Amino acid sequence: MTTLTTQVAIIGGGPSGLLLSQLLNKAGIETVILERSTRDHVLARIRAGILEWGTVELLREAGVGARMEAEGIPHDGCYLTDEELMVHIDFKELTGKQVMVYGQTEVTTDLYNAQDTIGTTVLHEVSDVDIRDLDQAKSYVEFTHEGTRKRLECLYVAGCDGFHGVSRKTIPEEKRREFERVYPFGWLGILSETPPVNDELIYSNSRHGFALASMRNENLVRYYVQVPLTDKVEDWSDQRFWDEFSRRIPSEAASRLVTGPSIEKSIAPLRSFVSEPLRWGNLFLVGDSAHIVPPTGAKGLNLAASDVYYLYTALIDAVKGKTTGIDEYSARALARIWKAMRFSWQMTTMLHRFDGEDAFAEQMRKATLNHLATSETARRDLAENYIGLPF
Secondary structure, eight states: OEEEEOSEEEEOOSHHHHHHHHHHHHTTOOEEEEOSSOHHHHHHOOOOOEEOHHHHHHHHHTTOOHHHHHHOEEESEEEEEETTEEEEEEHHHHHSOOEEEOOHHHHHHHHHHHHHHHTOEEEOSOEEEEEEOTTSSSEEEEEEETTEEEEEEESEEEEOSOTTSSHHHHSOGGGOEEEEEEEEEEEEEEEESSOOSSSSOEEEEOTTOOEEEEEEETTEEEEEEEEOTTOOGGGOOHHHHHHHHHHHSOHHHHTTOOOOOEEEEEEEEEEEEEEEOSEETTEEEOGGGTEEOOGGGSOHHHHHHHHHHHHHHHHHHHHTTOOHHHHHHHHHHHHHHHHHHHHHHHHHHHHOOOTTOOHHHHHHHHHHHHHHHHOHHHHHHHHHHHHOOOO
């Protein structure tokens, strides 16, 4: 068996694992990343496109902000709508901060390039990962790579391998508490090389269901409509999508809609999920391995970034012999995670129609949006959560 050594083994080569590695490497801490997929597959994933300001600053700190600064689009606000009512949430006026429109694929590309420059070992197409000796002074990870069984010895293991990864399942089931809310609908999303319908995002509530008008750049849009979980991508032609999207957004925005062929189309189910604790001996869970949020509040990648912030600062101290940070990691991260869970749940229930709901539920959605329209305090609360609570 081939044996490798490092200080921090990172399971998962998505943005959270890459960002953690980049920050640790800059601090002089050695890492090895193990990823089950190919690099091309990781870079092909279509995911989030809204970065909280704290995430933007963390990417700058990691030394991967140059292209984001040049190509990202700062947004000062967004719109929430109910039929023809459009409520503007002015982030800049209410909080003094913005969000950045910059796709997760671009973030991942920047991080891979930075890791290549540093010379980090990133092993792809790794399988049969087994994490061991988490209660010892040193731990190790066994895995299969290029047909050979290998062993990676380390001080700490960061589980950045997503909801279906091995890291969370390494914590004994009887020691885990899991909380879940599965929503009875999904988001059908398309990418299209067309100009955005609006210069800021529109979260649209209508009698026909939810829609979101988002973007990646000035000629690439990411649009969504709420669909039943029973729907399949092949049920939705481009024309059907454009027709449905158009009738769910306010007519003012629909009048500016430019349609075109989709270059990607997928359906994502919505769920809220948290697993506690985030630490088990020398293992630390990060990002989707520990929590999933519905995309309504744009928190998925951003929550992973805040986990990375808490963990990388804690690991720097731990390598020097100070364990306060790693001892407090789970509690600190979970405190912020649950606040983001609340916000994402609130946004989801406020903007979506639920099967079998009564007229009271519809009136509550309308009342909430009307309250946002008339209360600066309510708008400020939403803006503070949307741009991201402090790390």
